[in-house]
Amino acid sequence: MVNSQESKRAQSAIADPAAGQTAVVSLRDVTKSYPNGLLALGPLSLSITRGEFVSLLGPSGCGKSTALRLIAGLTAPSSGRVELSTPAKRQIGQGVGFVFQEPTLMPWASVRDNVGLPLKLGHVPATEAHPRIEASLRQVGLAEFAEAFPRELSGGMKMRVSLARALVTDPDILLMDEPFAALDEITRFQLNNDLLTLWRTLRKTIIFVTHSVFESVYLSQRILMMTPRPGRIGASFDIATSAPRTEDFRTSAEYVAFCRQVSAALLPRERP
């Protein structure tokens, strides 16, 4: 299953905006300027294929979070076009789920109400929403915590709630903005593995913003490396491996080689 996924990726992983039909997200010459006119991002062009797991990797301040917010429609580009091709039937959030760096939960609402928020805002009737919330909580392993309040959960569990909320609308595209950056390493590894399992079973397109070379190599099929401001795509790496992404992969020579390759490309650019 993993192998077929990998081979499919190999055909369409080129960062070419003209790649066309299977692109689920495409940015064309997108720029974003600060209010003072200074260019923060771009021109940025990228194309992401349905079902792909892509990491946006770059130093802090390079605009990778801005790129993600542009894709989500949370902020408008100064110029250029952002196109999403998601099935029209999914109106809630236009087929996009977003996970912030912070869990961003409503402290006054239970886990169930937090996860159910997108459905409530989308006027999904309670009888239909309830099983979807339960299913979403099961996917992240929090089925027994539906009645808990956010403050009663650990950082990792809050992040899972945030993930469950993003998944509850069954989005085609999952946008994640350094979601595990604030977690301890053990929790982060666990969530990395759980995310990969979810990606394999749910076949979502995932765009994952991170500043960790190791995390991006471990998780993604393709890494788009962004340059310091103004953020552009500086390099693209295919993490073409047939090895299953498990804890063994973390210690494999192949993984280390990929990390070295990506780091080598990253480091010179961090110097002013």
Next chain:
Amino acid sequence: MTSESSPDPIHPLANSTPGPEGASRWPQILMPAVVLVAGLLLWEWVIRVNQIQPYVLPAPSAVLQTLLTDWPVLWPSLVTTLLTTLEGFITAAFGGIGLALLFHQSRWVEYSLFPYAVVLQVTPVIAIAPLLLIYLPQETAVIVCAWIVGFFPVLSNTTLGLNSVDRNLGGLFRLYGASRLQTLRYLELPAALPFILGGLRIAGGLSLIGAVVAEIAAGTAGAGSGLAYRIAESGYRLNIPRMFAALLLLSAAGIVIHAVLALASHLMLRRWHESALARED
């Protein structure tokens, strides 16, 4: 290490038995009570030893006795003052929250009206009260006084609360296409609730002050019957024990108002807000 200290993430407070905390709470109740009793005994003793007349300074026992004997007069006055306070508080609550919501909807309304809300707040109410009594029927004037002192903390706190919404949560609501009303109901109002409740707690005490101020201002004009009017009236008649008895009731009313609002606030926030959690620990 942290996992050892909190084995049950669902009910972290469940296993915090009232043992040590319960024991340490007793002095907090006991010590003020001891001071109260000692102060009253000292007061009583000073009066008896020096044979001070009640119209100079009544003994606590005399005040208590007056409270009981004058109860038929004082009780209706207490009810009157409490009703005025309540009406002032309710209008302050609705007025303050309503104005804040209006300001939140439109910058122009906020720019146009906010300075006048500040003017109302900073002008001493005791100076406004006589004017209000000229232009308004007395019952209305008293309520308006209570409203003027009460609404500003509600307004400013609610405004602060509505502007304190987590930006990312706001973004999430936009992502899921929330309407203006949905954002208000499911995000902004709950986020502002701790602030609103804080404003209401201040407004509760202030409404009582506003009612008292208005009653005292109205006192000379006649027709009043609230507790503050009783104090003013008893003052003219040199009925000092009754002044003390009425003051005692006013003070008790203030304490009860504060306690009720604090309790309501605690009950509404206890499941999620830090302020309520700190008290449980």
